[in-house]
Amino acid sequence: MSRPRRNTRSIWFFSLAAALFVLLYLGTSWLIDHQQQQVLAATQRMQERTVPEIVRLQRLGRNLEQMRHAGEQVLALAPASQRQSTLLLLNLVSHHPSLQAHPQAAPLAEQVFHFLTEADAALSRDPSSVADWRQRWQPLARQLSQLADEVMTQAAHLMSEDLDRLSKVVSRARLQLLLSMLLVGGFSLALLASLHRQILQPLRQIHQVLLALNQHGRVPELPQSRVMEVRSVESAITALQQAMRENESVRQQLEFQAHHDALTELPNRRFFMDQAQRLTQSLQASGGVAVVGMADLDFFKRVNDEHSHAAGDDVLRQCAHILRAALRADDLVCRYGGEEFAFLLPHASPELGHALAERLRHNLAAHVFSLGGGAVLPPMTVSVGLAPLGPDGLEKALAEADQALYQAKKGGRNQVVLHPAPASAVATAAA
Numbered sequence: 001m002s003r004p005r006r007n008t009r010s011i012w013f014f015s016l017a018a019a020l021f022v023l024l025y026l027g028t029s030w031l032i033d034h035q036q037q038q039v040l041a042a043t044q045r046m047q048e049r050t051v052p053e054i055v056r057l058q059r060l061g062r063n064l065e066q067m068r069h070a071g072e073q074v075l076a077l078a079p080a081s082q083r084q085s086t087l088l089l090l091n092l093v094s095h096h097p098s099l100q101a102h103p104q105a106a107p108l109a110e111q112v113f114h115f116l117t118e119a120d121a122a123l124s125r126d127p128s129s130v131a132d133w134r135q136r137w138q139p140l141a142r143q144l145s146q147l148a149d150e151v152m153t154q155a156a157h158l159m160s161e162d163l164d165r166l167s168k169v170v171s172r173a174r175l176q177l178l179l180s181m182l183l184v185g186g187f188s189l190a191l192l193a194s195l196h197r198q199i200l201q202p203l204r205q206i207h208q209v210l211l212a213l214n215q216h217g218r219v220p221e222l223p224q225s226r227v228m229e230v231r232s233v234e235s236a237i238t239a240l241q242q243a244m245r246e247n248e249s250v251r252q253q254l255e256f257q258a259h260h261d262a263l264t265e266l267p268n269r270r271f272f273m274d275q276a277q278r279l280t281q282s283l284q285a286s287g288g289v290a291v292v293g294m295a296d297l298d299f300f301k302r303v304n305d306e307h308s309h310a311a312g313d314d315v316l317r318q319c320a321h322i323l324r325a326a327l328r329a330d331d332l333v334c335r336y337g338g339e340e341f342a343f344l345l346p347h348a349s350p351e352l353g354h355a356l357a358e359r360l361r362h363n364l365a366a367h368v369f370s371l372g373g374g375a376v377l378p379p380m381t382v383s384v385g386l387a388p389l390g391p392d393g394l395e396k397a398l399a400e401a402d403q404a405l406y407q408a409k410k411g412g413r414n415q416v417v418l419h420p421a422p423a424s425a426v427a428t429a430a431a
């Protein structure tokens with residue numbers, strides 16, 4: 001079962017679509033902006049906090065290493081003056097802010113400075129105690145090295161943590177940007193597809209229908225659109241189509257009436273003459289033969305007088321039918337006027353024309369004309385004049401057929417006379 005179609009005004013449809021598009025656009029813009037802010041914040045954090053912290057830790061690591069190195073120098077039995085300058089440098093390093101700010105490094109630096117000052121004084125007094133001082137120095141040197149390693153590792157971790165965080169933010173931003181693009185792109189495609197289906201396609205079909213209407217071709221069916229504006233155009237076209245069909249039918253009716261006799265529905269004299277002229281020209285051009293005939297009912301006036309004009313009309317209709325049936329399909333025939341008929345028999349020899357006219361005469365004589373109320377007319381007869389189509393054309397042949405008809409009437413009616421009458425008299429007297 002098909003669902004009933006919902007009608008949509010295109011103005012609502014496009015307003016809604018435009019509003020959705022704007023919302024979607026604003027939403028994705030906000031999302032992109034938000035992601036950008038996050039990337040910026042992560043970068044800023046790295047520049048303002050992480051990098052200085054790393055520098056501080058690296059400096060601390062280097063200072064610790066320097067202290068360990070100073071210790072090695074003091075205990076290497078260098079000259080006293082050199083040990084003094086080393087201790088001076090050590091004093092400076094141990095009070096460096098990077099060391100003082102560190103909870104483990106500050107006491108360790110203090111401890112190292114005191115130890116080495118003490119060792120320097122002792123070695124100045126007794127250089128042979130160096131081995132003992134070197135042994136006591138080892139734990140302090142290890143602590144300095146370990147702390148320096150820890151600090152450097154911490155600096156490396158800080159760097160990689162921040163880089164990790166930044167890369168996560170960037171990849172999340174990239175994913176969201178991709179999704180936003182897909183969403184906007186998908187929506188735009190859906191909108192375009194809908195525009196094509198609801199508006200463009202119906203308009204193309206309307207265009208095809210209008211073309212077909214204009215060219216009088218087979219008009220394709222118009223499917224009913226859901227968009228009301230398009231639908232109203234479709235309705236107008238359907239109404240126009242209906243009006244054109246009716247006009248065409250009226251036109252055909254009028255054309256038929258203009259070309260045919262209203263009573264017998266045979267072609268009228270003017271139409272017959274047009275068609276016969278054209279056929280004559282083509283026969284003359286191709287060297288074809290033809291026979292022209294004039295047929296006139298005998299004593300027809302009596303039917304009118306003795307019965308009624310309406311009865312006369314009825315008889316005329318039946319005679320026209322018998323005449324049409326007696327001749328061949330391609331023969332031209334018309335009601336020439338009153339109870340007189342004309343015909344043109346293309347490709348017919350005088351003998352064939354005569355035979356066809358005889359068939360008409362016999363068929364008419366054999367026909368029973370019954371009137372209303374059981375009344376029956378006496379048999380009707382017809383006189384026929386024939387003339388072969390000569391080089392002088394149709395008018396001449398018709399005039400000769402008319403002369404032959406006159407001869408047939410004069411000769412007693414109910415007969416066929418061929419002009420010019422051969423010696424053996426083609427005319428057939430009534431039985």
Ligand SMILES: Nc1nc2c(ncn2[C@@H]2O[C@H](COP(=O)(O)OP(=O)(O)OP(=O)(O)O)[C@@H](O)[C@H]2O)c(=O)[nH]1
Nearest residue numbers: 296297298299300301302304309310312313338339
């Ligand atoms: N009912 C009817 N009568 C018509 C029509 N057209 C002509 N007639 C009649 O046909 C008759 C022709 O009469 P006539 O010319 O004397 O010919 P006829 O009586 O057939 O005699 P012949 O032709 O000499 O044999 C006239 O009475 C016309 O009124 C028509 O359309 N309907």
